[in-house]
Amino acid sequence: VQLVESGGGLVQPGGSLRLSCAASGFPISNYYMSWVRQAPGKGLEWVSGITSRAGGTYYADSVKGRFTISRDNAKNTLYLQMNSLKPEDTAVYYCAAALRCELILYGSSLQREYDYWGQGTQVTVSS
Numbered sequence: 001v002q003l004v005e006s007g008g009g010l011v012q013p014g015g016s017l018r019l020s021c022a023a024s025g026f027p028i029s030n031y032y033m034s035w036v037r038q039a040p041g042k043g044l045e046w047v048s049g050i051t052s053r054a055g056g057t058y059y060a061d062s063v064k065g066r067f068t069i070s071r072d073n074a075k076n077t078l079y080l081q082m083n084s085l086k087p088e089d090t091a092v093y094y095c096a097a098a099l100r101c102e103l104i105l106y107g108s109s110l111q112r113e114y115d116y117w118g119q120g121t122q123v124t125v126s127s
Contacts, residue, residue, distance in 0.1 A: 001025035001116060003095050008121030015085050015125070021078040021095030021118055028097060029053070029073040031115070032104045035080045037091035037123075044111070047093070048080065049104030058104055063089075085125045092120040 007019040019035070035047040048069040049058045057069050068081040078095050096114040098104070103113055111117050 003097065003116050003118035005093060005095055005118045005121040008093060008123045010124045010126065011085055012127050013086060013125055016081070016083045017085065017123060019080040019082065019093055019095075019121060019123070021080075023076045023078070023097070023116075026097070026116070027073070028071060028076050028078060031097040031099060032101050033069075033071060033078045034096045034098070034104060034108070034114070035069060035078075035093060036096055036109050036111075037089075037093045038120075039088070039091040042091075044094075044109035045091075046107035046109040049107065050078070051101065051104060058107065060107060082123070085123075087125050090123060090125050092122050094118050094120045 002024045004022045032052050034049040037047050038044050050069045066084045070079045095118045097116040098114045
């Protein structure tokens with residue numbers, strides 16, 4: 001069982017990146033999925049979540065209107081489209097999977113509450 005994030009990198013303020021999270025060993029179609037980030041020297045911050053079937057989406061206020069979460073169950077992959085990036089978006093971004101819907105509804109950033117957690121991908125927003 002594995003979650004592997006990719007797509008991170010260095011981008012200028014105002015730029016865009018698309019993160020991917022490829023799952024193996026389990027079907028993400030049965031799981032509620034989240035993106036969680038950790039900025040340098042700070043704690044984990046829940047960024048966005050998507051429900052397992054209907055695809056309802058949820059966002060932290062800090063990214064609402066700029067980030068879009070989506071999933072392709074056929075490819076067993078989760079995505080995060082990040083537009084209008086700001087220096088404060090600099091962080092390691094993790095994807096996580098949960099069978100409990102409340103983690104998405106209240107935006108949990110606690111790794112121990114999720115069933116699966118990826119290794120992270122670095123996003124740096126700087127000129």
